[in-house]
Amino acid sequence: MNIDYSKELPIVQGRLSLGELEDLIAKPMSEKPTPKYYIALAITLTLLMIGATSLGFTFYYGTGVWGNNQPVGWAFDIVNFVFCVGIGHAGTLISAILFLLRQKWRTAIARFAEAMTIFAVMCAGIFPAVHTGRPWLDGWLLPYPNQHGLWVNFTSPLLWDVFAVSTYFTVSAVFWYIGLIPDFAVMRDRTTGKVKKFLYSLFSLGWRHSHRNWQHYEKSYVILAGFATPLVLSVHTIVSFDFAVSIIPGWHTTIFPPYFVAGAIFSGFAMVVTVLVFVRKVFDLENIITIDHLEKMNKVILATGMMVGYAYAMEFFIAWYSGVQFETFVFINRAFGPYAWAYWIMVSCNVIFPQFFWFKKLRRSIPVMMVIVIFVNVGMWFERFVITVTSLHRDFLPSSWGYYVPTIFDFGILIGSFGLFFTLVLLFVKAMPVVAISEIKAVADGAQPTHHGGDH
Amino acid sequence: MERNTKLHGLVALFDTPDQIIHAAEKVSHSGYKDFDIHTPYPVHGMDDAMKLKPSKLGYVTLVFGLSGAAFALLLMWWTMVVDYPMNIGGKPFFSLPAFIPVTFELTVLFATLATVIGMITFFFRFPDNKHPLHDTPYMQQVSRDKYGVFIGASDPKFNAKEVRALFESLGGKQISEIMEFEKTWQDAFNPKFIGILVTTVILVSGGTYFTLNKLLYITPFNWMEHQFRGVPQEKSDFFADSRMMREPVAGSVARGHMPYEFKDSVAQPADPLENPLVNSAEVFRLGQKKYLTFCSPCHGNYGDGDSRLNQQFPNPPSLHTAKLREWKDGNIYHVITNGQNVMPSYSHQMTVKERWAVVSYIRALQKAKNASETEIEQFRKENTSNGN
Numbered sequence: 001m002n003i004d005y006s007k008e009l010p011i012v013q014g015r016l017s018l019g020e021l022e023d024l025i026a027k028p029m030s031e032k033p034t035p036k037y038y039i040a041l042a043i044t045l046t047l048l049m050i051g052a053t054s055l056g057f058t059f060y061y062g063t064g065v066w067g068n069n070q071p072v073g074w075a076f077d078i079v080n081f082v083f084c085v086g087i088g089h090a091g092t093l094i095s096a097i098l099f100l101l102r103q104k105w106r107t108a109i110a111r112f113a114e115a116m117t118i119f120a121v122m123c124a125g126i127f128p129a130v131h132t133g134r135p136w137l138d139g140w141l142l143p144y145p146n147q148h149g150l151w152v153n154f155t156s157p158l159l160w161d162v163f164a165v166s167t168y169f170t171v172s173a174v175f176w177y178i179g180l181i182p183d184f185a186v187m188r189d190r191t192t193g194k195v196k197k198f199l200y201s202l203f204s205l206g207w208r209h210s211h212r213n214w215q216h217y218e219k220s221y222v223i224l225a226g227f228a229t230p231l232v233l234s235v236h237t238i239v240s241f242d243f244a245v246s247i248i249p250g251w252h253t254t255i256f257p258p259y260f261v262a263g264a265i266f267s268g269f270a271m272v273v274t275v276l277v278f279v280r281k282v283f284d285l286e287n288i289i290t291i292d293h294l295e296k297m298n299k300v301i302l303a304t305g306m307m308v309g310y311a312y313a314m315e316f317f318i319a320w321y322s323g324v325q326f327e328t329f330v331f332i333n334r335a336f337g338p339y340a341w342a343y344w345i346m347v348s349c350n351v352i353f354p355q356f357f358w359f360k361k362l363r364r365s366i367p368v369m370m371v372i373v374i375f376v377n378v379g380m381w382f383e384r385f386v387i388t389v390t391s392l393h394r395d396f397l398p399s400s401w402g403y404y405v406p407t408i409f410d411f412g413i414l415i416g417s418f419g420l421f422f423t424l425v426l427l428f429v430k431a432m433p434v435v436a437i438s439e440i441k442a443v444a445d446g447a448q449p450t451h452h453g454g455d456h
Numbered sequence: 457m458e459r460n461t462k463l464h465g466l467v468a469l470f471d472t473p474d475q476i477i478h479a480a481e482k483v484s485h486s487g488y489k490d491f492d493i494h495t496p497y498p499v500h501g502m503d504d505a506m507k508l509k510p511s512k513l514g515y516v517t518l519v520f521g522l523s524g525a526a527f528a529l530l531l532m533w534w535t536m537v538v539d540y541p542m543n544i545g546g547k548p549f550f551s552l553p554a555f556i557p558v559t560f561e562l563t564v565l566f567a568t569l570a571t572v573i574g575m576i577t578f579f580f581r582f583p584d585n586k587h588p589l590h591d592t593p594y595m596q597q598v599s600r601d602k603y604g605v606f607i608g609a610s611d612p613k614f615n616a617k618e619v620r621a622l623f624e625s626l627g628g629k630q631i632s633e634i635m636e637f638e639k640t641w642q643d644a645f646n647p648k649f650i651g652i653l654v655t656t657v658i659l660v661s662g663g664t665y666f667t668l669n670k671l672l673y674i675t676p677f678n679w680m681e682h683q684f685r686g687v688p689q690e691k692s693d694f695f696a697d698s699r700m701m702r703e704p705v706a707g708s709v710a711r712g713h714m715p716y717e718f719k720d721s722v723a724q725p726a727d728p729l730e731n732p733l734v735n736s737a738e739v740f741r742l743g744q745k746k747y748l749t750f751c752s753p754c755h756g757n758y759g760d761g762d763s764r765l766n767q768q769f770p771n772p773p774s775l776h777t778a779k780l781r782e783w784k785d786g787n788i789y790h791v792i793t794n795g796q797n798v799m800p801s802y803s804h805q806m807t808v809k810e811r812w813a814v815v816s817y818i819r820a821l822q823k824a825k826n827a828s829e830t831e832i833e834q835f836r837k838e839n840t841s842n843g844n
Contacts, residue, residue: 140672206584
């Protein structure tokens, strides 16, 4: 296994022709689902039902069924929210930032990662919506003229969140749909089923692959990518403001925005790798989503993992260097207090395990990366847990210190969000092309004219 | 849908991107305006080959992005400064740094949505599933892996034979004619159309009404608002008198409602209360106001007992009699609080403080009516020396 990294690796392996590429990607949509698919769907739907039941209890009895208490008023609700939004960020990074950086290998995984963004943001939305206590009144989060004569507080980070997350969801969905239009047209022209044909025609809007359209289309893609890039940075920055703008020691730090963004990309890539490893195997896409792509993602995981590690260290340094007694206490308490177990899970999963990716052999080994990325997922969930709970449970007043223990409903909703996420993923892979067909065709060998220097 | 015999245009297919670039160059060079290239993915260099002008889509983005920013700032300024200013931590009402996040998000939202919607509707004229090129073998192949060129019959230079020859010279394959679809006019009074229209109107308006007026006020579970506790004015099954509200414990005194200790004595008390107020302009002003409101109708504006009620009512006495001047403040207070014979009690109209202020005012009136020459002199001096 000797790879020459100085040359750009072929994006599509196995010398597939354009038609073969299309057949390969479109296959899952034309075949009837196998029993295995139904088993997988049954599992995810079960998880979803667990979540729905827990949410039902939460609606009926109120948020009192959760473990939240005084002083830990924010716990799983915000932890899961930040975790899910973070996962979503990988999708935008791959589809927008890597697009602007002209990383062609992104083509194979962009569609899938974007879908994950959308599903993850959907899951994320559940938590703040529910933790308002009376979710049926969530419409009040929006500024609309009402007979209370009231407006929302535009100077509150929680309101910024409402705008950031809803904009992020809308823009991601639009970006995704724009990418799907030509593919819907491809599916329209392939399919034989009447209903399918009707649906694909409807969603393709009548796309004709005309170059007079492609010209604007490519322009719009650049524009959208250009907006999605600062948008994704702003979203996790604003999420971090939920903490950083408060005055709780351990939250009130300026390092939060970059630290959160790096963490989001880290956990997001880990999740993309986790799911892609299965998808490429199950749908025979090994030649399109190649081991080279996975390796590149593992490199990103290694890099962002070290950024996160740096942030951990820097937090400790500043706690000591600032000389603020409360700040110092919070960090010593994190590492050695009642929640030390959570802290050390976080550090070992996020900082130590990704170091194995320094070795090319391990980076390119599916079982090894599977283990590591799952550790990273766990570690990043714990990072949010550590930030939220350890800062709250012992703040300025020792008389109001406490300990937080999640209840079965907290776990139920967390499981349910995974259920929702994977259910949507499963439905997606059966209904839409997992790889952007027209984009992958454009980067296949020999797809661009020779005398125009197709590789630029 | 049926196709008629009217020619929409001619098409030809090519196998490689190089060929199609060449074909595009030739076709645009020959002077055709109504032509198009269809490729399964955007082919690099095609813009130049087709001599297309750069896309103007960016202007849409710019205009709407700026409107988004302006809208966000105006909205926040109007709500937070004009309509409902709120003091938040002593910060300025218009706190720009705190408005940046929402401004940014709305800029992005407006810009991207406008770009996409503008492109689809205005630039592409989509949705358009009834274009003659749809459902042709040509479309199926360019959708997959072929590269196609199309020249429309509406082009002034169009001549089927010449076009066919041009395609052949370029090496085009499967040269074929595309016919127009039979036009089917939709009748505006078509019951189906009207039905859809009416349903849409009902659904949208009903949905909006329901959301804004009902949905946002539904309380599926209201344990928080309605807890197991007594509410004033409610019926109680627990207490014998069926009332939720309880009497205060006997002897309890509400704040500011100290009972008058000579409430029940008709005769003047031997040892009346002291006036707790210290003379001041404010006290006199209050006393004057209350006196003119409550006492002057009977006792006269200056307490001479000369009001219009004289001779029509048991004559209200003058407040300047020797007896009254000798009374202690507490005696006058006693009369105001308890009333005396035909004069009613004013304890319900006036607070304790107001009653004492009236007493002080009566004292001032008495002083004014009975001042000695020397006192008047002194008063004059004091006032002139003050510069009045």
